[in-house]
Amino acid sequence: MNRTNLLCAFIALLLMWTPEALGKVRQFHTDYFGLDINEKCYIVGMYNTTRSTKANFSPADRPSPLVKLYDKKFKRYYYPVKAQYNSGKKMYTLDFSNGSTAQ
8 A cells, every 4th residue: 555545544544533632732543553733734743553662754844734725726735724623523624824714
């Protein structure tokens, strides 16, 4: 399984798991992989949970947005600026830099 398929599969699993809140970072995990997402919906931690040492594979100086939008007309990306997690619905609501909202 290549990295793209693995990431897509994990994001699908991510939406089914209940997160544990830790300050402004939410932690999602399976038996094999862990993911930390900050208050702007950027990935700030990725971990192999099968190892005793939980090395973070997400560079601290370059967090990645979980989702970004692309405007083909202006050839520009829009990044999330705010995220709210609804634990009842197990869903994020994202606000983007261009005013768009996504769930």
